[in-house]
Amino acid sequence: MNPVTKRPLDASKGAEQSEETFSLAALRQGDAAEFARLVDAYSGMIYRLASRMLQNPQDAEDVLQETFIKAYKALPAFDGRSKLSTWLYRIATNEALMLLRKKTLPTVSVNAPLEDADPEGFELEIVDWCCLPESELMSEEARRYLDESIEALPETLKSVFVLRDLEGLSVRQTAEVLGISEGAVKTRLHRARLALREMLTAYFKERLPASGL
Amino acid sequence: MSKKTISPPPSCRHLLDTLSDYLDGELSAELCRELERHLSDCEDCRVVVDTLRKTIELYRETVAEPQLPPDVRLRLFHRLDLEEYLE
Numbered sequence: 215m216n217p218v219t220k221r222p223l224d225a226s227k228g229a230e231q232s233e234e235t236f237s238l239a240a241l242r243q244g245d246a247a248e249f250a251r252l253v254d255a256y257s258g259m260i261y262r263l264a265s266r267m268l269q270n271p272q273d274a275e276d277v278l279q280e281t282f283i284k285a286y287k288a289l290p291a292f293d294g295r296s297k298l299s300t301w302l303y304r305i306a307t308n309e310a311l312m313l314l315r316k317k318t319l320p321t322v323s324v325n326a327p328l329e330d331a332d333p334e335g336f337e338l339e340i341v342d343w344c345c346l347p348e349s350e351l352m353s354e355e356a357r358r359y360l361d362e363s364i365e366a367l368p369e370t371l372k373s374v375f376v377l378r379d380l381e382g383l384s385v386r387q388t389a390e391v392l393g394i395s396e397g398a399v400k401t402r403l404h405r406a407r408l409a410l411r412e413m414l415t416a417y418f419k420e421r422l423p424a425s426g427l
Numbered sequence: 428m429s430k431k432t433i434s435p436p437p438s439c440r441h442l443l444d445t446l447s448d449y450l451d452g453e454l455s456a457e458l459c460r461e462l463e464r465h466l467s468d469c470e471d472c473r474v475v476v477d478t479l480r481k482t483i484e485l486y487r488e489t490v491a492e493p494q495l496p497p498d499v500r501l502r503l504f505h506r507l508d509l510e511e512y513l514e
Contacts, residue, residue: 250512
């Protein structure tokens, strides 16, 4: 039997590390210097999120710009109950989802059942590809396939997976960013991971030694 | 090595739903014991656990972290009328 450890997977990187102190009063009053400081502190985080959600540099740049334009306009009404990073993540995620919806409108109805329906009768491919060497698991081609697999996820699963597993937000923060319950975050995250596992299985099984099949 | 597609029976499906909590270390001790008992008898579920864990690890370890390109930062500050704060 392969050992199954209880060690939690590390999800420590993310916005929590870079939370900085800003003068909310100055930001609300439209202080340009303070806003520039905010932009410099969080533009990298927002660009990374948008790149991962959209897989396209031009789209990521559009989302980055729109996020800070909307943030500047909304700052006078920002009540400070959320962290600034969570609030910015929310604006950026909404912008990215809007762009995705514009681009994928014809396929939304096809993907929708995957997002919330209970996957009764779902199938799992049982192939153990964990034994593949790192050179195969982490090759340039494999990395591209990993990116393409994220792109293939339905948008509601993609946003949860990117925020929770790639950006390292907690379940609570992810729920706050997306405006859904923590239970919904957990359910969608699990479905996203299972869907990605299926896609990776389809890819890596072709790279197993023939003698092992 | 097994290579097949299965539609998980109800006994497996119930536990498969708990796998993400298990891998995140958030599963209750009782369900953890139940899952590990099941895994000691069910090779298919063991493969799912191992490959699911590997999937998450690969994403966390290998997916690129896009960095903000200097020209994108420049255009952002320009769009926001913040050029004077560019260093």
